[in-house]
Amino acid sequence: MDTVLAITFKGGVVLAADQSNARSIISYQSNIDKIKELTSHSAMGVAGPNCDLVRFTEYIAKNLALYKLNHDGTQLSTKAQANFCRSELAEALRKGPYQVNLLLGGFDKDVGQSLYYMDYLAALEKVNYGAHGHASNFCLSIMDKEYRDDLSEDAALKVIDHCIHEIHTRFLISQPNFMVKVIDKDGVRVVKFGGDPADT
Amino acid sequence: MSILEYNGAAMIAMAGKNCVGIAADRRLGMQAQTVSTNFQKVFPMGDKLYVGLAGLASDVQTLHQLLEYRLSLYELNEERKMSPQVFSTLLSNVLYSKRFGPYFIEPIVAGLDKDNKPVLSGSDLIGASVSTDDFVVSGTCTGNLFGMCETLYKPDMDPDQLFETLAQALLASVDRDALSGWGGVVHIITPTGVMTKELKGRQD
Numbered sequence: 583m584d585t586v587l588a589i590t591f592k593g594g595v596v597l598a599a600d601q602s603n604a605r606s607i608i609s610y611q612s613n614i615d616k617i618k619e620l621t622s623h624s625a626m627g628v629a630g631p632n633c634d635l636v637r638f639t640e641y642i643a644k645n646l647a648l649y650k651l652n653h654d655g656t657q658l659s660t661k662a663q664a665n666f667c668r669s670e671l672a673e674a675l676r677k678g679p680y681q682v683n684l685l686l687g688g689f690d691k692d693v694g695q696s697l698y699y700m701d702y703l704a705a706l707e708k709v710n711y712g713a714h715g716h717a718s719n720f721c722l723s724i725m726d727k728e729y730r731d732d733l734s735e736d737a738a739l740k741v742i743d744h745c746i747h748e749i750h751t752r753f754l755i756s757q758p759n760f761m762v763k764v765i766d767k768d769g770v771r772v773v774k775f776g777g778d779p780a781d782t
Numbered sequence: 783m784s785i786l787e788y789n790g791a792a793m794i795a796m797a798g799k800n801c802v803g804i805a806a807d808r809r810l811g812m813q814a815q816t817v818s819t820n821f822q823k824v825f826p827m828g829d830k831l832y833v834g835l836a837g838l839a840s841d842v843q844t845l846h847q848l849l850e851y852r853l854s855l856y857e858l859n860e861e862r863k864m865s866p867q868v869f870s871t872l873l874s875n876v877l878y879s880k881r882f883g884p885y886f887i888e889p890i891v892a893g894l895d896k897d898n899k900p901v902l903s904g905s906d907l908i909g910a911s912v913s914t915d916d917f918v919v920s921g922t923c924t925g926n927l928f929g930m931c932e933t934l935y936k937p938d939m940d941p942d943q944l945f946e947t948l949a950q951a952l953l954a955s956v957d958r959d960a961l962s963g964w965g966g967v968v969h970i971i972t973p974t975g976v977m978t979k980e981l982k983g984r985q986d
Contacts, residue, residue: 672844676883699817705789705839707810707818718815 584616584629585717585757587745588685589725590695590710591738594766595687598742599627600717600749601759601777613777617763619770621646621657624688625763626667629714630681630702638680642667660688664698664706671704683714689765713745717753721745735764739773785886786907788813790961791823791836792921794931794952795892797900798944801972804832804892805948805981807921807956809964810839819964819985827853830971831866831893833873836920837907838886845885848876866893866901870911877909884908888920898973923959930955941970941977953983 585600599616602609614632618639619625626642628635645666650657658666664686674680684700699712711725712718728741739762746760759776793806810821824834825846833849835842852872856864864872870891877885890904904918905911912918916935919927930951939947948968956963966981 668843669847672840675840701812701817701840703788703838703840704844705810706843707821709818712817722815 583716583755584714585749585753585760586616586627586629586683586685586714587717587721587742588627588687588697588712589729589733589738589741590687590697591733591735592731593695594689594735594764595695595697596735596738596742596762596764596773597625597627597685597687598746598760598762599629600757601761601775601779602757603632612759613775613779613781615761615775615779617761618643620663620686621650621688622769623657623690623765623767624660624663624686625765625770626684626686627714629683634680634682638670638682642670659690659693660686660696660698661693661708663688664700664708668700668704668706671700671702675704685712685714687765689767691767695765716755717745717749717757720748720752724748735766739764783813786837786888787922787961789837789839790922790959792923792927792952792956792959792962793823793834793836793890794917794919794927794948795832795834795890795902795904796917796931796935796944796948796951797902797915798939798941800894800898800900801941801944801970802892802894802900802902803941803944803948803968803970804834804890805952805966805968806834806836807952807962807964807966809962811961814960816964824967824969825849826969826976827869828863828893829976830973831864831869831891832969832971833869834890834892834920835887836890836922837888841885841887845876845887845889849873852876865895866891866903867895869893870901870903870905870913874905874909874911877905877907881908890918890920892918892971894971894973922961923955926955926958927951941972945970945977945979949979949981953981957984
């Protein structure tokens with residue numbers, strides 16, 4: 583079962599996700615990237631079946647790119663992107679649902695950092711930190727204890743490390759590799775990963 | 783486990799003397815796990831009309847947007863404000879239109895009509911509505927809420943008494959329900975304006 587974690591800090595958002603693609607007793611891959619970049623300054627960590635992950639994220643990302651082309655280079659704000667995702671999920675819910683749980687993080691010049699938690703039923707909430715999957719049972723309490731309003735980027739990365747360490751210690755399912763990305767005023771960048779997604 | 787109890791909610795709307803109040807909890811959960819303690823379930827639909835949406839969180843947000851759209855369209859077409867009775871009927875019809883694939887919402891409506899008299903109504907998920915002059919409740923602990931309201935309610939309360947009654951009734955009810963609580967919000971609607979207060983109760 584996928585793990586997606588996210589925490590905001592002063593000036594950005596840290597997103598982390600496990601890198602395993604497995605079903606039943608088989609592990610297909612251990613280096614997939616579940617944190618999809620949507621625009622230059624936003625990304626979403628996705629938990630769910632690989633097919634829905636790919637179809638949904640590419641659909642959203644391409645629609646956001648279309649918006650930018652149609653509107654003379656203006657990008658949608660993170661809040662607008664999150665609400666767009668929500669309405670697509672809500673419409674699909676009673677037709678052909680995407681079984682994806684999301685943590686959408688972004689940085690806007692006027693608002694700063696923001697993080698949106700969304701479940702597969704399309705309930706949307708702005709949060710300071712969040713976690714999806716079974717690992718949420720282990721990690722949310724760690725984040726409750728360690729989150730502060732004025733975290734630095736290093737402190738936020740440390741909190742994520744504590745969460746990943748807890749998952750490695752106590753979570754039954756083996757998730758050795760984690761992808762960690764940071765979104766700040768300079769955009770989305772990879773901080774570290776366990777398995778290189780480009781390694782085919 | 784019922785889909786109406788997946789996210790958790792508790793809300794009350796109660797009438798006073800020329801005023802009406804609506805209160806709700808702030809928890810957003812996924813069954814046993816709490817995701818947010820800041821989730822909005824009561825929405826202003828005009829300066830003297832509030833709607834509380836209890837049930838599946840996704841449908842709370844979808845229905846809120848749908849009702850805003852329908853209200854705006856009405857006000858643009860009719861060139862007048864929508865009265866609470868009309869809004870209640872609209873809500874009822876919207877819910878029944880999805881009779882065989884419903885929105886998982888059990889709403890309550892609280893407002894003041896053009897003579898500043900309280901209007902209260904509640905509905906089930908397929909639009910069967912009821913109109914009362916004392917109080918309506920909805921959510922995952924309606925048993926608790928009914929008991930508290932029946933005990934604490936008295937007619938013709940002024941805004942301050944109404945606030946106190948709503949706050950005590952809500953907090954006592956959610957403390958015995960695992961799926962609701964984590965704070966509350968109360969709106970008191972009077973002819974001169976709306977008073978909103980946040981409640982801090984047991985954070986569990």
